[in-house]
Amino acid sequence: xxxxxxxxxxxxxxxxxxxxxxxxxxxxxxxxxxxxxxxxxxxxxxxxxxxxxxxxxxxxxxxxxxxxxxxxxxxxxxxxxxxxxxxxxxxxxxxxxxxxxxxxxxxxxxxxxxxxxxxxxxxxxxxxx
Amino acid sequence: xxxxxxxxxxxxxxxxxxxxxxxxxxxxxxxxxxxxxxxxxxxxxxxxxxxxxxxxxxxxxxxxxxxxxxxxxxxxxxxxxxxxxxxxxxxxxxxxxxxxxxxxxxxxxxxxxxxxxxxxxxxxxxxxxxxxxxxxxxxxxxxxxxxxxxxxxxxxxxxxxxxxxxxxxxxxxxxxxxxxxxxxxxxxxxxxxxxxxxxxxxxxxxxxxxxxxxxxxxxxxxxxxxxxxxxxxxxxxxxxxxxxxxxxxxxxxxxxxxxxxxxxxxxxxxxxxxxxxxxxxxxxxxxxxxxxxxxxxxxxxxxxxxxxxxxxxxxxxxxxxxxxxxxxxxxxxxxxxxxxxxxxxxxxxxxxxxxxxxxxxxxxxxxxxxxxxxxxxxxxxxxxxxxxxxxxxxxxxxxxxxxxxxxxxxxxxxxxxxxxxxxxxxxxxxxxxxxxxxxxxxxxxxxxxxxxxxxxxxxxxxxxxxxxxxxxxxxxxxxxxxxxxxxxxxxxxxxxxxxxxxxxxxxxxxxxxxxxxx
Numbered sequence: 001x002x003x004x005x006x007x008x009x010x011x012x013x014x015x016x017x018x019x020x021x022x023x024x025x026x027x028x029x030x031x032x033x034x035x036x037x038x039x040x041x042x043x044x045x046x047x048x049x050x051x052x053x054x055x056x057x058x059x060x061x062x063x064x065x066x067x068x069x070x071x072x073x074x075x076x077x078x079x080x081x082x083x084x085x086x087x088x089x090x091x092x093x094x095x096x097x098x099x100x101x102x103x104x105x106x107x108x109x110x111x112x113x114x115x116x117x118x119x120x121x122x123x124x125x126x127x128x129x
Numbered sequence: 130x131x132x133x134x135x136x137x138x139x140x141x142x143x144x145x146x147x148x149x150x151x152x153x154x155x156x157x158x159x160x161x162x163x164x165x166x167x168x169x170x171x172x173x174x175x176x177x178x179x180x181x182x183x184x185x186x187x188x189x190x191x192x193x194x195x196x197x198x199x200x201x202x203x204x205x206x207x208x209x210x211x212x213x214x215x216x217x218x219x220x221x222x223x224x225x226x227x228x229x230x231x232x233x234x235x236x237x238x239x240x241x242x243x244x245x246x247x248x249x250x251x252x253x254x255x256x257x258x259x260x261x262x263x264x265x266x267x268x269x270x271x272x273x274x275x276x277x278x279x280x281x282x283x284x285x286x287x288x289x290x291x292x293x294x295x296x297x298x299x300x301x302x303x304x305x306x307x308x309x310x311x312x313x314x315x316x317x318x319x320x321x322x323x324x325x326x327x328x329x330x331x332x333x334x335x336x337x338x339x340x341x342x343x344x345x346x347x348x349x350x351x352x353x354x355x356x357x358x359x360x361x362x363x364x365x366x367x368x369x370x371x372x373x374x375x376x377x378x379x380x381x382x383x384x385x386x387x388x389x390x391x392x393x394x395x396x397x398x399x400x401x402x403x404x405x406x407x408x409x410x411x412x413x414x415x416x417x418x419x420x421x422x423x424x425x426x427x428x429x430x431x432x433x434x435x436x437x438x439x440x441x442x443x444x445x446x447x448x449x450x451x452x453x454x455x456x457x458x459x460x461x462x463x464x465x466x467x468x469x470x471x472x473x474x475x476x477x478x479x480x481x482x483x484x485x486x487x488x489x490x491x492x493x494x495x496x497x498x499x500x501x502x503x504x505x506x507x508x509x510x511x512x513x514x515x516x517x518x519x520x521x522x523x524x525x526x527x528x529x530x531x532x533x534x535x536x537x538x539x540x541x542x543x544x545x546x547x548x549x550x551x552x553x554x555x556x557x558x559x560x561x562x563x564x565x566x567x568x569x570x571x572x573x574x575x576x577x578x579x580x581x582x583x584x585x586x587x588x589x590x591x592x593x594x595x596x597x598x599x600x601x602x603x604x605x606x607x608x609x610x611x612x613x614x615x616x617x618x619x620x621x622x623x624x625x626x627x628x629x630x631x632x633x634x635x636x637x638x639x640x641x642x643x644x645x646x647x
Binding site: 040041043045096100101105107110112113 | 396399400401496546547549550551552554555557559560561562563564565568
């Protein structure tokens, strides 16, 4: 099979894109693993309060009292909106904002939290019991 | 002119074109409007020019509903009235406050918000307020430090407040009233009865008593009761020799719908980025701040969620702080100390506890804020003023206050904070915590329940005599020459403190009387 210069450029560009995307996805996953269990709330309320919120959330929602369940719920929460298939999932910060905008909030110890960040608190409490 | 009624002969009859009963913010605002008019005006004040315990005791009454401070501590009974210890918080009512809201029983004013604009502007001068401007963007242009939070204004907006120095009417306007040629102030003139004609279609006189045992009569072409919500209702109810239920009370409305503003610590705000957040707009320093914003719920959101109108003010402080409600903070003792400090020429720092003093003076940008609710309570016919069996030193039945809440009051505050939490989260401003007392059922109120020392309702305005005591011109239904001034005519309480609106309404009534008495 022979290919002309135009086809060659198209294929190499596509290959490069696939490589970049795979690499980005791998990086994203590693980052997500860390970030998911470190809610932005840590900067606002500190580790002790975030841990308390996480423990309380797990009491309130026993079905999510496991790491896998919490991660799955967070992931599912991020898949609600329209997404371009080959991009990584929306940032957690964006997901939290979307939760607030769409009314996906929970009351934990009186705090009005996004569903995503409440689960992040729960993960944090599991990691820092 | 001024006369102490105690110096008059027993049985004297005074005559005038207009008689205004009560020399507080409403009565003085009206009287000032008549200076140098061709008509003769009487201004009757129950007290003198200074605080007198015996006069103050005439306001004592019974409390039978929600806990409330002693009534004699809530209102001042001397020239200038309660402006002698008010804090000067002013804001306009919102358009939605005047609407009939299907989810708020008994809501709706017979006038629209826009009708009050010219009177609000005039009231600003009397209260020594700044420009008649309540748009946050305008205040930002005047002072670039005043930046509203980046919120969706359809959901939560910044409602502006202005602060009177606070103007003490008794001090500021005494000379103008006393030196007026055609306005005659009578102090120590306590009206104990309003007398109607035989057909109960008009007032023909007032019976006035002094603590020294004298009784005089007053006759005028028109009369205005401007004695505050509790005393206006008490006087009409006690005028029951000719009509057993009291004057203007053919439909058992007088005294009902007593309202307060619910002023309670209700939540906490933690900022996401305190270093970069601009919070000067929401700061308050007693005696210095001219204008500030409070967070208020948008009208459309109120409609969608069927809520009452309210605002939240921001006060720096940690979530674990002991936060006080208005009643816990501005106790009768503090109010008394404020009055004495003011009368002594404001020497030294004001006797105000720390939180109100320091909110603008924190060394580092605060991360935490207490959220203090100020919300209207739903008009409730069972929240009412009636007469007690006990009589005061003038032989007049004392007032009995039965202050009551509804489930809508509490649900509205809780939902407001949930929506506030969502909007502050969505905008990246921070997070909101709702206080525990709001998370109980909607029928339960904490023992620390607090108003704002604001009395409203009891002679409400309505076009239908079965639903209101006064008409849209503040004239008592069925009585051709009796009017009511003050916040007792409010059909609903709005979110803002009542003084600015009651002065505006008094000026409006004054204009109306100028046409009817001309």
